[in-house]
Amino acid sequence: MSRMSDFLSDVKKRREELKAKRPSSFGDVKTSVQDNVIWKSIFRPGSIYRKGYRDTSRDRALAAMNNVLYHLHPVKVKRHGLKLTYTYCLGGLSFFLFILLTITGIFLMFFYRPTAGAGSELAYLDMRNLSASVTFGHLVRNMHRWGAHLMVFTVFLHMARVFYHGAYKPPREFNWVVGVILLTLTLLLSFTGYLLPWDQLAIWAVTVGTEMMGFTPVFGKQVQFVLLGGVEIGPNTLLRWYVLHVLFVPFVTVIFLAVHFWRIRKDGGISGPL
Amino acid sequence: MSEEVQIDQEVYDRLIAEGKSERIARAKAKAASVRKGKVAAGQELGPKSPEENQQALAAFRERSGGGAATAGAGGGAATATKEVPASRLSPEERAARVSASLGGNGNGGSIGVPASSAHTHRLLALVPPAGIQQVQSKQQDKVYTWPHLLIVEFVALLAMTAVVLVTSFFLDAPLGALANPNLTPNPSKAPWYFLGLQELLRYFHPMVAGVTIPGVGLIVLGAAAYVDKNPSAKPENRKFANMAMTFFLVMWTVFVFAGSFFRGPGFNWVWPWVDGLFFEL
Numbered sequence: 001m002s003r004m005s006d007f008l009s010d011v012k013k014r015r016e017e018l019k020a021k022r023p024s025s026f027g028d029v030k031t032s033v034q035d036n037v038i039w040k041s042i043f044r045p046g047s048i049y050r051k052g053y054r055d056t057s058r059d060r061a062l063a064a065m066n067n068v069l070y071h072l073h074p075v076k077v078k079r080h081g082l083k084l085t086y087t088y089c090l091g092g093l094s095f096f097l098f099i100l101l102t103i104t105g106i107f108l109m110f111f112y113r114p115t116a117g118a119g120s121e122l123a124y125l126d127m128r129n130l131s132a133s134v135t136f137g138h139l140v141r142n143m144h145r146w147g148a149h150l151m152v153f154t155v156f157l158h159m160a161r162v163f164y165h166g167a168y169k170p171p172r173e174f175n176w177v178v179g180v181i182l183l184t185l186t187l188l189l190s191f192t193g194y195l196l197p198w199d200q201l202a203i204w205a206v207t208v209g210t211e212m213m214g215f216t217p218v219f220g221k222q223v224q225f226v227l228l229g230g231v232e233i234g235p236n237t238l239l240r241w242y243v244l245h246v247l248f249v250p251f252v253t254v255i256f257l258a259v260h261f262w263r264i265r266k267d268g269g270i271s272g273p274l
Numbered sequence: 275m276s277e278e279v280q281i282d283q284e285v286y287d288r289l290i291a292e293g294k295s296e297r298i299a300r301a302k303a304k305a306a307s308v309r310k311g312k313v314a315a316g317q318e319l320g321p322k323s324p325e326e327n328q329q330a331l332a333a334f335r336e337r338s339g340g341g342a343a344t345a346g347a348g349g350g351a352a353t354a355t356k357e358v359p360a361s362r363l364s365p366e367e368r369a370a371r372v373s374a375s376l377g378g379n380g381n382g383g384s385i386g387v388p389a390s391s392a393h394t395h396r397l398l399a400l401v402p403p404a405g406i407q408q409v410q411s412k413q414q415d416k417v418y419t420w421p422h423l424l425i426v427e428f429v430a431l432l433a434m435t436a437v438v439l440v441t442s443f444f445l446d447a448p449l450g451a452l453a454n455p456n457l458t459p460n461p462s463k464a465p466w467y468f469l470g471l472q473e474l475l476r477y478f479h480p481m482v483a484g485v486t487i488p489g490v491g492l493i494v495l496g497a498a499a500y501v502d503k504n505p506s507a508k509p510e511n512r513k514f515a516n517m518a519m520t521f522f523l524v525m526w527t528v529f530v531f532a533g534s535f536f537r538g539p540g541f542n543w544v545w546p547w548v549d550g551l552f553f554e555l
């Protein structure tokens with residue numbers, strides 16, 4: 001019997017305690033959310049979301065070191081590199097557009113089937129439906145399209161800025177080569193995507209492009225056959241370019257981007273000052 | 275052993291005067307003072323000759339009375355079968371020597387490896403100078419990535435999002451009629467970034483315009499970083515490089531513009547303000 005009453009009084013006491021502890025303001029809620037094992041296991045020391053972040057040199061350093069994304073950066077960067085007129089953010093914007101295109105592209109994939117041919121023009125119909133009846137479908141398609149054109153443009157400008165700063169000079173020669181590969185990949189990404197709406201604009205632009213490649217010395221016809229999945233543009237081409245566009249080229253691009261970013265740091269960070 | 279090695283002030287001052295870094299000068303001055311101490315104690319410097327090595331070995335064997343050979347009884351059995359040339363220490367002898375030099379404290383006197391073990395050597399790396407990363411970092415004017423850089427990046431990200439969103443809100447991506455392989459539109463144009471090449475098709479054989487020029491162009495572009503041997507990044511020192519690049523960029527832009535806006539039906543020349551635009555993104 002006494003055991004039972006002990007237990008009950010324990011429970012009561014615990015309840016009182018909890019009541020006393022119950023958060024009463026936003027600050028208390030914040031503290032109790034931040035002050036537990038799970039939160040602390042996610043946000044490593046130096047995270048601004050962790051309890052007790054202070055604006056000290058130590059925590060500023062940890063903020064960059066202990067975050068998977070910020071960790072692309074060194075803890076400290078050259079002051080001149082921050083000036084907008086040094087990089088114009090062009091490399092960063094190219095990368096950001098790549099991310100934006102990945103996100104909008106995944107959205108589009110939910111509503112698109114790469115099928116063409118008499119009686120089953122799904123690709124084209126899906127594009128129509130996307131605009132007509134998918135919530136935000138029209139907007140997201142526009143973003144994907146304009147983002148893609150913009151990325152070709154920013155990558156191009158990034159290359160020009162790197163050139164005019166002589167930022168390709170030793171030890172950065174190889175990263176310049178990686179950059180040229182990235183430029184090629186960016187063009188390929190854009191060009192393979194161009195076919196997917198399967199309208200007149202798409203197939204004739206691609207016809208013109210692949211005809212040029214058909215003039216490759218010696219292997220011309222083979223190159224064209226592989227690219228088109230046949231002697232002329234058709235449903236096979238669409239499937240082929242779809243896979244290239246959503247998987248193969250992005251995959252290769254991500255690898256080269258990783259090398260590109262890694263080399264920036266290994267080559268001693270951003271070049272300059274001039 | 276643990277007492278701080280004195281610095282040979284004279285050597286230190288000389289090295290500093292020669293412009294050596296403080297770190298190097300300190301290390302060399304320490305080494306000099308150690309060397310001096312050895313000479314003063316009558317020790318010889320530098321590596322021993324083979325004969326001296328043999329003598330030292332014999333002396334050591336004498337001192338340990340041959341007992342060293344049977345020292346590590348445990349591991350000895352396994353290694354005793356191995357032939358060790360007489361001019362070298364057997365593993366047991368080596369262990370005994372290490373143990374002796376460490377004053378034979380409880381754990382067999384060896385560091386990390388039990389004296390009785392057959393593995394009496396520790397792996398210390400010999401690193402060729404070329405294998406060492408030479409870090410010659412000067413003090414630089416640097417700021418913390420967080421918050422300085424990350425905030426700039428975040429603002430750039432927001433601005434770019436705004437640009438893409440607003441553009442997408444007001445401008446629609448084209449979607450023409452269903453693809454029809456039998457109905458060639460006039461003109462048929464490639465995407466804008468290839469229109470420079472398509473423009474070149476008017477002047478060159480397709481193999482030149484469509485394959486050779488872009489292929490060679492990309493290779494030359496990549497090779498430029500190796501061809502340009504001028505170490506300076508200052509614009510005033512690289513007038514030629516900048517002029518050459520500007521020439522190609524302008525030329526390329528002109529071709530893209532020509533192909534985009536000045537080519538109409540049959541890819542013939544048109545004036546956009548007279549005949550209208552034949553261009554789609």
Ligand code: HEM
Nearest residue numbers: 087091092094095159167168175176179180182183270271
């Ligand atoms: C997908 C395309 C690309 C992305 C996302 C990208 C991204 C970046 C980023 C974020 C930087 C840091 C500095 C800055 O923002 O300017 C950078 C630097 C650099 N990029 Fe790119 N890049 C791309 C294409 C290229 C191209 C086409 C080239 C040249 C042909 C190139 C050559 C370089 C070089 C040499 C640096 C080092 C510059 C320096 O240290 O000042 N990159 N890139």
